Amino acid sequence: MPANAVSVEDLRKTYKNGVEALRGLNFAVESGEIFGILGPNGAGKSTTMGILTTSIKPTSGRAAVAGHDVVQDPLAVRRATGVVFQESVLDNDFSGLDNMRLHARLWGLNREEAEARTSSLLGVMGLSERAGDGVRTYSGGMKRRLEIARALLGKPRVLFLDEPTAGLDPAIRIEIWGLIQRLRRSEGVTILLSTHYLEEAEGVCNRVAIVHKGQVVALDSPGALLDSLGSEILELRVDGEAQRAADALAGVASFSSPPILIGDTLTMPVTNGDGPRFVEAVRQSGASLLGTTIRRPTLNDVFMQRTGAVSNGPARS
Amino acid sequence: MISSPAIGLSTIYRRRIAVATKTVPGLIGLTVTPVLWILIVAPALAEALGGFSTDIDYYTFVAIGQVAFIIPFTSMFSGINVIVDKDFGILRELMAAPIPRASIPIGNALAVLSIALVQVAIIIVLAELRGAQFETSLAGVLWFIGAASFLSLITYGFAETLALLVGRQEAYGPLVPAVGVTPWFLAGALFPISLLPAGVEHLARALPWTHALALMRYGLMEGTDSGLTNIWHMDSAPLMAALSMATLAGMAVVSLAVAVQVFYRKTSA
Numbered sequence: 001m002p003a004n005a006v007s008v009e010d011l012r013k014t015y016k017n018g019v020e021a022l023r024g025l026n027f028a029v030e031s032g033e034i035f036g037i038l039g040p041n042g043a044g045k046s047t048t049m050g051i052l053t054t055s056i057k058p059t060s061g062r063a064a065v066a067g068h069d070v071v072q073d074p075l076a077v078r079r080a081t082g083v084v085f086q087e088s089v090l091d092n093d094f095s096g097l098d099n100m101r102l103h104a105r106l107w108g109l110n111r112e113e114a115e116a117r118t119s120s121l122l123g124v125m126g127l128s129e130r131a132g133d134g135v136r137t138y139s140g141g142m143k144r145r146l147e148i149a150r151a152l153l154g155k156p157r158v159l160f161l162d163e164p165t166a167g168l169d170p171a172i173r174i175e176i177w178g179l180i181q182r183l184r185r186s187e188g189v190t191i192l193l194s195t196h197y198l199e200e201a202e203g204v205c206n207r208v209a210i211v212h213k214g215q216v217v218a219l220d221s222p223g224a225l226l227d228s229l230g231s232e233i234l235e236l237r238v239d240g241e242a243q244r245a246a247d248a249l250a251g252v253a254s255f256s257s258p259p260i261l262i263g264d265t266l267t268m269p270v271t272n273g274d275g276p277r278f279v280e281a282v283r284q285s286g287a288s289l290l291g292t293t294i295r296r297p298t299l300n301d302v303f304m305q306r307t308g309a310v311s312n313g314p315a316r317s
Numbered sequence: 318m319i320s321s322p323a324i325g326l327s328t329i330y331r332r333r334i335a336v337a338t339k340t341v342p343g344l345i346g347l348t349v350t351p352v353l354w355i356l357i358v359a360p361a362l363a364e365a366l367g368g369f370s371t372d373i374d375y376y377t378f379v380a381i382g383q384v385a386f387i388i389p390f391t392s393m394f395s396g397i398n399v400i401v402d403k404d405f406g407i408l409r410e411l412m413a414a415p416i417p418r419a420s421i422p423i424g425n426a427l428a429v430l431s432i433a434l435v436q437v438a439i440i441i442v443l444a445e446l447r448g449a450q451f452e453t454s455l456a457g458v459l460w461f462i463g464a465a466s467f468l469s470l471i472t473y474g475f476a477e478t479l480a481l482l483v484g485r486q487e488a489y490g491p492l493v494p495a496v497g498v499t500p501w502f503l504a505g506a507l508f509p510i511s512l513l514p515a516g517v518e519h520l521a522r523a524l525p526w527t528h529a530l531a532l533m534r535y536g537l538m539e540g541t542d543s544g545l546t547n548i549w550h551m552d553s554a555p556l557m558a559a560l561s562m563a564t565l566a567g568m569a570v571v572s573l574a575v576a577v578q579v580f581y582r583k584t585s586a
Contacts, residue, residue: 015586055412056586079415091332091407093339102407105328106414108321150410 004028004064005158005190006035006052011061013047013214021047023214024061029158029192029207034184036205037194038299044214045194046086049162052192053083066157079107082151082189086163088143090135096122096146097131100153107154114153121149124186125179141172148179152187159183161193165200173197177204198299202226210303217306222299229297229305230271234278237265239288248285249278260304264290267304269297325416329424330431332407336398337432347391351436354383355443366507373541377451380444381537382506385530386498387440388433388465389472393497395429396476400486403584412584422580426473426573433469434462441537452539460536460558467565468529472497474572481576481583500526511547522548525568528561 006029013022022044029035037045050056051063054074063070066080091099097118104114122128125145135143144164151159164180165173181204184191195201201208202222210218210225218225238245246261249268259268270278275294282289338344363376402408411421445451453461479496483489503517504510504526510518521527531544535558545557 050586053413055409055584075415075417078413081413083410083413085409087409089407089409091336091410092405093336098335102328102332103410103414105324105331106411106416108324108415 005031005033005066006192007062007064008048008052009062011048011051011063012059013044013051013056014059021214022051022058022061025211025214025216027209027216027219029190031157031190032184032188033206034180034191034193034204036201036208037192037211038196038198038201038208038303039211040196040303043196043211045196045211046162047214048211049160049192049194052077053081053160054078079154080157081160082154082156082158083160084144084147084151084162084164086166088140088147090143090147092136093134095132095134096127096138099135099146100131100150103150103153109154117153117155118149121152122146124183125149140168141175144168144172144176145179148176148183152183152189155187156189158190158192159187161191163195164193165195165197173200180204198303202299208299210299210306212303212307218302225299225302226297229269229301231296232270232275233267233295233297233301234270234275235265235267235291235293235295236279236282236289237291237293238282239264239290241285241287242266245282245285245287248281248287252277252281262304267301269301269305270294322417322420325414325420326424326427328416329411329421330428333395333398333425333428334431337395337428347432347436348439350390351383351387351439352443354387355380355440356447359383359444360447362507373538374450376447377444377449377538378534379507380440380447380449381533382501382530383440383444384437384465384533385468385504385506385526386501387436388469388529389497389501389526390493391433391436392429392469392472392476393493395425395432395473396480396489396493397486399425399477399480400484400489403481403484404486408584418581418584419577422474422477422576423573425477426470426576429473430466430469434465437465451537452541453537454539457536457539460562461533462536463562464529464532464536464565467562467569468525470569471525471565471572474569474574474576477576478572478579481579484583500524503527505530505544505547509542509544509547518547525565528564532558532561532565 008025008027011022011025014020025048037048039045047056051058051070052065054070054077057071065077068076068080070077091102100118101114104118122131127142127146135146138146165176168176177200180191205222207221209216242261242264246259246266249259259266279292337347359376359379362379412418479492480489503521504524510521510527513521527548531548535543535545545554545561549557549560551557
């Protein structure tokens, strides 16, 4: 097995309507890691997943999964992968067990292997008792667990999870993330996931690529990316004249990246106890300070600092 | 772990059969429809329209006409499953599987063919019990099955293409009777195409329904006018039958090839 489970080189995709979804994407996923593609809606995550799962053809560039080129050898790619889609993709007329059996046949598992894997995975997912029930009767969380079990049935070398927690309530999202981590350990599978819940990915992914407008703007471990912002983030909420406050801040310190102004809130990393100096600068600018918050950096902050934009994921988990 | 086109075809085939037979209403629809047609509609048609020829048993004539009705109708209704699979169902899972993607429409076409042949068998058995006068041989049965099979594949290919192009159930539904039934009235199901106005008769000769009906009558009503002469105007019945079968085979290949191409185009970006 090659060192990289997934490699993407200068990947570009322009759709027929002229939309440039990917503008030279580059990253590699090492075998056995959980790798997150993070970014807001429209960043290019779904296009990337579509190309890697061979449902979308790239305009140019190269992508390989488990050593197989996605354009030249799509069948080999699909044989080596499992996919959990953003939307529920289940045969709703059938039971959970029927859905597992269909997948097993599609992936060419023999009957004994299929039954053993199905029983084991449904057990891990806590679905054994409901396996014979129609999936129409499943809750959202159960459907997602079934889809993850199904995707693992063919012993994929790479598991793709496209927004695995989208649309689920917070408690189930936490459960799914825990499940993903356990599966990586138990199945030894490389996991490539996309999500716009940037902060949720912090505790799960070994490395993340933050994608913005079809390009990678940051790629590292979540810890390293957070460290790049220092230990604290200062948020200053001002009443009007926010831009003047931002200009005043620019005059008192040289930031590695400028303060981000969102609405009436200025967000900036602080180091060396600079916080009080920044607060004073804002006061001196004539802006009225409504609130001050000091908190730990998040991947949302990394995204904002690298792009100057706001992630449309939840601001706080 | 082995994947191949055969695995893809057989898996898609089995799934489509399971979808069709999963529910009681589905089963009733598959079996009761041909029963109603052959036991109620066909005798009524024989009573109302029979008598254009004293050489032909009209109930037998129209019973085979019912076969050419039920096959396209089943195909066209199956097109709705294409839209359901795409919009609400499992198509993305199938697309992510290590099977050739052409096996999805082809496997579905073969499943619909099987369902249609079961319906055809019900019609023929019930018609025989009801008094139809089939005169046939092993070769005749094979002509019949071949024609019925090609008609199913042709109309399913058309249904799949139409469903993918239309894309919405509410838009596709009204097309089912329009596309699935209208040609049947022109194809010699109820009366020979020679009774049609000249221009319409030319159109009828180009319809797969017409060739299939003539071939099915050639197979099951040996010794009577099958309708092949009205299409080809030749003396040799076996030659005309071979030409019609070749025509149907060609149409089936084209119809399914178009369906596969449209499937590729509509399911990949």
